């Protein structure tokens with residue numbers, strides 16, 4: 001897929017909120033309006049695996065149905081077979097919409113909070129002549145990289161900490177939201193009043209109910225599209241830390257191992273890798289990474 005496709009993406013689907021949003025509704029009216037055979041679903045599974053490395057479980061057929069029906073309606077199509085032919089034949093634009101619809105973007109500010117003190121201690125202990133690079137490798141709608149930015153601003157006690165955050169994702173719509181940096185107030189409920197005041201600008205008038213991340217936080221984060229599964233990665237090493245959280249669960253073991261092997265040469269010899277709460281990299285790549293405690297890893301070659 002064209003890496004520049006981020007600009008071309010348009011809102012395509014009814015993907016709302018968290019992991020299972022829309023699924024219940026779809027399963028109660030299962031596949032009444034649009035023909036979606038098991039063979040179509042197997043084809044869709046293969047396509048999203050080929051494009052994104054995502055192994056979509058067979059119980060996700062209702063989710064796929066609910067995420068894509070709006071698009072079928074827009075295109076005036078009545079069968080998934082017809083739509084999948086269209087995705088395959090119409091190139092990047094529709095492929096981007098298809099991928100965006102099927103990714104799951106659930107995230108929140110300071111998710112897995114124990115990681116942030118470990119990260120800032122690690123960065124503050126590192127010698128560097130150049131800014132320390134932190135890569136948020138599946139940044140979704142931006143909450144993760146902005147949390148990293150807030151944590152380093154606090155730790156270094158300056159708006160200009162010696163840190164650069166690269167934030168990437170495959171989903172172009174999620175990246176566009178991340179780059180905008182505007183969030184409904186209810187998404188900020190997990191933040192302390194101090195952080196809310198220090199790092200956000202509350203909207204007024206037409207923007208009431210929303211808050212914008214302050215420019216000094218946003219300035220630390222550089223968003224770009226990257227497919228972890230495939231193609232070149234637009235990431236300049238050496239990287240002091242990689243956050244690869246809550247995305248490996250969507251990949252099979254072979255894909256996970258391939259990605260972990262690609263992380264290795266990008267990390268500084270003393271770099272750290274942060275994983276999601278249900279992801280065990282040690283199990284997968286014990287020769288490359290060793291555990292440093294709860295879901296934090298270092299290179300096995302580190303002395």
Ligand SMILES: C[S@@+](CC[C@H](N)C(=O)[O-])C[C@H]1O[C@@H](n2cnc3c(N)ncnc32)[C@H](O)[C@@H]1O
Nearest residue numbers: 052103107138140170171227228229245246247
């Ligand atoms: C559940 S979110 C995790 C967000 C964040 N890291 C966190 O832990 O809160 C998973 C993200 O992985 C992204 N993703 C899925 N497949 C990907 C791929 N092949 N390359 C890059 N990102 C991918 C999705 O678009 C989604 O935004």
